[in-house]
Amino acid sequence: MVTFRIALAGNPNTGKSTLFNTLTGLRQHTGNWAGKTVIRAEGSYEYQNQTYKVIDLPGTYSLFTNSVDEEVARDYIILEKPDVTVVVLDATSLERNLNLALQVLEMTSKTILCINLMDEALKLGIEIDEKKLSEKLGVPVVKISARKKEGIQSLKSSIYDVVSGNIVPKPRQILYREEIENRIRAIESEIRNLLGDSYPSRWMALRILEGDQSILDAMERFESSGVGRELNTYGNSSCHT
Template identity: 65%
Template sequence: MGKYRIALAGNPNTGKSTLFNTLTGLRQHTGNWTGKTVAKAEGEYLHNEQGYIIVDLPGTYSLHSNSADEEIARDYIIFEKPDVTVVVLDATAMERNLNLALQVMEMTNNVVVCVNLIDEAEKKGITVDAGKLSRSLGVPVVKISARNKTGLKQLLDTIELVAKGTLEPKPYQVRYSDSIEKMITALEPGVKKLFQDAYPIRWVALRMLDGDKSLLETLQQNYKTPSMKEVFVNGVSFSQ
């Protein structure tokens, strides 16, 4: 049986790298992402006799094209299609951290939200209702303290269920203004025609509306499509 591939995403200072180190121990290696000066950390762990390869993505606040870190994290999720993307949140700063989780949930269904630093949250009198948050987001939510190794078994069990398809998340999708939703609906058939099911259609349409030319050029290169000028539907277009 092959190894499942897991991506770790999260804002800086959420304890993401601590979780990575705790899971992989000495079974990890570092280098740079191809063509970038940004460090890449990749490791392995074993759970229930099943092997996993885990990649610690650069810490980012968003997944747009504002920096090399953001592009690397975004491109890995879209092009490498990890079996599970674990979004690590800081339990003491949930509102700020949830923005990234919602962005990841627009890109892939196979998401597990990991609420880290629950020990710090408890010291500050902050309580996180994992069940309620899971119902709101449509994805499994697990509370842990990577530093104290609290909740790790539940996290690994949950990752296993999602990786094997036993548990199928149904991520909440952000609804935008009526005008933006109409433009998304207008663009989706053209995006579908161009990329088939290679990428999440709604997400690509959003990136087009955002004018993310860097991403769209990368999509073309990876999928070997004709020019994005072909996407012109119901008066909505993207031109390079």
């Protein structure tokens, strides 16, 4: 039986932990992330004769590593490469929550947006057109109420479709001004030469342009191959041109 890894990402207070509990029930355990004091929660469920291991990432508002929680979440998505990252959004604060979703979409195409708390949104008269949102962003969008266990089967079905290749998400790319795009393309070429398709080259190029040393250090620890040092050398030269 195949086991797929599903990461749950989201802002605090989006009901992400409730969804984790709904999906995994009693089949879960907790510990700490390696070298961190941050709690790591894992569980599993079965669907269509396949096992899905669910990893509940720390709740964060961003993935720019301003905190240990953000670093843990970012490193798991980039370095561990889960089969699907489900971004849990609060239906009552969708615009604010989409900031994190857009960051994840730059990191991995294997993403599903899960709009939770639809029961609360309906009370407030909020309507969300998930099909139009899916068309705009290029990834599956599912509406649920984890607390009431509504929409869970639709979410499981979407996860199954992505891991099985029935759906191939194609996130819409965020474009920057021409000067930045030219520099991104130049750095992307170097990253592909060094890493192939192992990592999202565009996202890596953006982090290098921003001088994000933490991701290079994380790659060095993870790969133990000098890759981080090589990227750091190129990044330093790029940031001064």
